[in-house]
Amino acid sequence: MKIARYTPAFELSRLAHLEPWARSSFTHFPVVGALLNEFLPTLSAGRLATDVFEDADHYYARFEVPGVKKENVTVELHQNVLTITAERRVKSGDQEESFNLSRSVNLPADIQAETIQAKLEDGILTITLPKPQQQKPKLIPVN
Amino acid sequence: MNTLCTPQTCAQPTAGVTENLRKPLYTLTGNADAYEVRVELPGVPKANVKIDLEDNVLNIRAERASPTNESWKPLHREISAQNYLLRLRLNAPVDEEKLNARLEDGILTLSLPIREVAKPRRIEVN
Numbered sequence: 001m002k003i004a005r006y007t008p009a010f011e012l013s014r015l016a017h018l019e020p021w022a023r024s025s026f027t028h029f030p031v032v033g034a035l036l037n038e039f040l041p042t043l044s045a046g047r048l049a050t051d052v053f054e055d056a057d058h059y060y061a062r063f064e065v066p067g068v069k070k071e072n073v074t075v076e077l078h079q080n081v082l083t084i085t086a087e088r089r090v091k092s093g094d095q096e097e098s099f100n101l102s103r104s105v106n107l108p109a110d111i112q113a114e115t116i117q118a119k120l121e122d123g124i125l126t127i128t129l130p131k132p133q134q135q136k137p138k139l140i141p142v143n
Numbered sequence: 144m145n146t147l148c149t150p151q152t153c154a155q156p157t158a159g160v161t162e163n164l165r166k167p168l169y170t171l172t173g174n175a176d177a178y179e180v181r182v183e184l185p186g187v188p189k190a191n192v193k194i195d196l197e198d199n200v201l202n203i204r205a206e207r208a209s210p211t212n213e214s215w216k217p218l219h220r221e222i223s224a225q226n227y228l229l230r231l232r233l234n235a236p237v238d239e240e241k242l243n244a245r246l247e248d249g250i251l252t253l254s255l256p257i258r259e260v261a262k263p264r265r266i267e268v269n
Contacts, residue, residue: 056214123185124249
């Protein structure tokens with residue numbers, strides 16, 4: 001049997017238009033976030049925490065995956081939904097536990113799957129998504 | 144005066160200013176020979192971990208590497224930027240010489256061997 005935690009997907013393109021204060025529930029209430037962490041550690045432990053950034057040419061998604069080996073991470077793009085699945089194995093003596101963490105992000109259309117890059121470093125998975133050409137401003141030379 | 148202080152606009156705290164630190168998730172296992180502490184420190188490179196043992200209190204302090212470039216504009220944030228601090232009081236004398244720490248994939252594994260004198264001793268009956 002496999003238990004998968006429910007983590008709602010979110011729309012990357014819609015996020016871009018939100019006000020900063022509306023983006024994250026606890027970012028501006030660190031006390032509330034810290035209290036929740038203190039008393040309900042499983043709440044944040046089972047969730048794959050995500051940051052999304054953008055610059056002129058790329059989107060960057062970062063996922064917190066402590067204790068996950070490179071070979072146990074799958075990044076999948078299917079119909080504009082990017083799904084990250086990470087399996088974490090904890091060995092203690094002769095026992096082994098394994099957890100599956102998964103999270104999906106809705107991407108704007110037209111992102112080329114071939115151009116996506118993923119890097120795992122110090123327990124942080126960074127995914128670089130180049131923006132499609134038509135979203136970038138184009139300079140038209142005047143003749 | 145009445146300006147909102149968001150993580151994007153706030154200046155980095157300088158020395159002398161109270162710093163927000165977060166307690167990392169950790170597990171502690173142990174047997175008669177050694178304790179093993181496993182601390183989750185995602186986003187921390189090896190060079191930024193400081194461990195010291197003083198008066199039977201184990202101090203683990205870890206600083207996150209700055210994750211982003213200046214030009215990156217945040218759209219959605221869940222990962223905390225706070226540094227980590229974990230303080231553990233040990234109730235058995237630990238052999239400081241054999242203390243061993245390893246950081247791998249964002250997990251710090253510390254093994255703390257218990258000193259010979261503190262181990263339970265079995266006395267054979269003749």
